[in-house]
Amino acid sequence: MAGKREQNREQNRQALIGAVLDSVAEKGISETSVSEIIQRAGLSRGMIHLHFGGKDNLVQAAAHHSSEEYYDGLEALLQTAGDSPQERIEMIVRGDLSERVLNRRNVNIWYAFRGESRNRTAIAEHSDTRDGRLRGMIHNAFSRIVREAGTPDASGAARDATHGTLALLEGMWTDFLLHPDRFDREEAARIIFRFLAAMFPAHFSLKGAVQPQQEKGAAPAAPAASDS
Amino acid sequence: MAGKREQNREQNRQALIGAVLDSVAEKGISETSVSEIIQRAGLSRGMIHLHFGGKDNLVQAAAHHSSEEYYDGLEALLQTAGDSPQERIEMIVRGDLSERVLNRRNVNIWYAFRGESRNRTAIAEHSDTRDGRLRGMIHNAFSRIVREAGTPDASGAARDATHGTLALLEGMWTDFLLHPDRFDREEAARIIFRFLAAMFPAHFSLKGAVQPQQEKGAAPAAPAASDS
């Protein structure tokens, strides 16, 4: 079979990336050695250089992959969101705080990569464009809300709401990082919606539920905005 | 002089800690080698093991020192704050976003140490109590504000405001970490106060200035709340 080799090749690449991410999450970047990686992946030493040309590239690829996965989930989530701006924002917030996205592994990985400047630039570089798209979507939603609220957005309320919401989510991630045991997803969501409800009382309720419209059903299954 | 030697000893310890922090800020933890440290400190190799018993301990001590410095500055700042809860909160927010606290060096250090769980737990051990104290002070301020606002705090508004404010600050630090060039302190403060103004319109203005009272004068010169 022709594609068998190619398929195996991709399988090995993914195994290595997965091994890096597992190790980074469990042991941290500085203890993620080549030996650690190949042991987790169950592959040979040479594989890393064969497929990625070196450890650094592999780690970059893993960082890239992790970020990619995050944003992909996020955009998929938005596809399923309702039309109302409140729904879209709630979906992002709830998604970003969901077990599937906000868990020890992801948080450790995310902060580990951010912690080392070398990788930081690489991650930042590629995630900025995509992050911009997400930011744009949230901003659109808030713009609509502001418009619906009838007040002119001269003072940049939509932009500030966007920035603030993303900052709040970041802050919640940090909470989780530092105290995964005592972190309470419901509380985190409630706080964010409390802030939003204060700014847009007609659109968000204290409960964090979208106010006037009916609930859209399905719980969010994937991540939401993080990188600012 | 008698204490000259003892004094010198302490000086060297501090020099080593400073060198670690400089290196971590500039190069990241994984490139902070013993050679790098002693070169920056202008001291001898053996010194690290003499005073700290190994590189790891030195790095931990540096993390500890950094955290301590942060909380010290923060608490000092609160000593100078006015009596009104608004003033106290504003001082923390503005302090935490001030050049003196929120700068590339500090942010890099802070995130570098958080990036690896080993350092994270080591910092957590001693910083949680101090963080709790700070959090308590902010919570007190918001409680007074809620009380003054006349609404019963059945729904935990004070607690949520505390949590939310700290999360927002965290989010702003992350903003700074990822985009130190385009970060705008004024904007960051404005957004936070916009959220607070929405929740407590009688106490916070959109400008981020304390509403009714006269300004307390001097702008904050030191750090404020971060660790959740």
Add this chain to the structure above:
Amino acid sequence: MAGKREQNREQNRQALIGAVLDSVAEKGISETSVSEIIQRAGLSRGMIHLHFGGKDNLVQAAAHHSSEEYYDGLEALLQTAGDSPQERIEMIVRGDLSERVLNRRNVNIWYAFRGESRNRTAIAEHSDTRDGRLRGMIHNAFSRIVREAGTPDASGAARDATHGTLALLEGMWTDFLLHPDRFDREEAARIIFRFLAAMFPAHFSLKGAVQPQQEKGAAPAAPAASDS
């Protein structure tokens, strides 16, 4: 060839062990550094940790090897010995004092490893069983001699002869260690046989030659009993 690499691997392991033994014999344990070892072996630094996981393990392996070699030679020697108990004992004594076994290198190595309890216990662990076996063989021989002598062994003559013979050999090794120049193998053998001749006059002569039987021909070519 298929096994070429595996073969080379084992070759290198052996080269390292040999280098350790050479160095220990010539310079002593404390001057047997990693640099010294790899220089003698003509191999790379990393090899030691690759094959043995550290210098300490390598040194232990060398001690093990040395001990093993000694007992192997000894047991091989006994295979070639005649049937009479005198012959067997003489072979052990002469073998243990032979140039091939009792030489500067071996003695230095033997005492160097014994000098530090760490190595001592490590050797003891595996050599005690073999030593016991050897001791058993000597004891058998003496038992037969005692029986042939017609006296009942109520007083433990065979056991004491065994213990005493081994102690004498040990003592001769120490002689050699301290004065390799003036050590006289013939004299050493003569003294041992003088003691044995005194105890078992019908079986051992002053000359150290087996008394009644004809000589078995070949001179012993390998080591004999030492470890108590």
Add this chain to the structure above:
Amino acid sequence: MAGKREQNREQNRQALIGAVLDSVAEKGISETSVSEIIQRAGLSRGMIHLHFGGKDNLVQAAAHHSSEEYYDGLEALLQTAGDSPQERIEMIVRGDLSERVLNRRNVNIWYAFRGESRNRTAIAEHSDTRDGRLRGMIHNAFSRIVREAGTPDASGAARDATHGTLALLEGMWTDFLLHPDRFDREEAARIIFRFLAAMFPAHFSLKGAVQPQQEKGAAPAAPAASDS
């Protein structure tokens, strides 16, 4: 007081030597570092170089001291021995196997120093003369025994008995070194006397007791011949 300083000086020298011997006995030579020594001695770092001019010299001095002590005890013991040659030999044998001389500390020290050729030669230099003297005394005793036995010593029986006895003692020390737990002083003495009884039945009994004469009373209190 004038001699106070001088007295203290000597006290410190002895403390250092004692610390070295303790450490060598417990940890072995290679783990006997300057730090270890001064900690045990409770003295300052500089002391070693002040009094001995360096660690090596101190270790040499300790080896010398240990050897000195051994021979001193031995010679003192002989002063108390009776006149008969049997008594003198028995005193040396029993002394050399006594708890006071043959104990874990001494054996470890003795073998540790022997294990490293550097120390070996240094000890040898000074102990050879004394060892020669001891050897001479034993030889004298055996010569008298041989003479009393009436056989001409053409075949060097006295010399061989001397050499053999010392070798047996050495062998017993090695026994003790390797298996201090199961070592049996009585058995060791019995074996040596069994050999001697076989050679000189008129002078030594199987029990290891001097044959014809009455026992001399006092148990031996100090060491006996070792260094060959």
Add this chain to the structure above:
DNA sequence: GATGAATGAGTTTTCATTCAT
């Protein structure tokens, strides 16, 4: 004389990378 902080040469160890098989 005594102290112990400081030094830096030398030691062990780690680890990304290479390359013969």
Add this chain to the structure above:
DNA sequence: GATGAATGAAAACTCATTCAT
């Protein structure tokens, strides 16, 4: 292509010695 033994530069650490106090 895949493997894992081999490499050696660079890392962390040890430790006898020095010397200002």
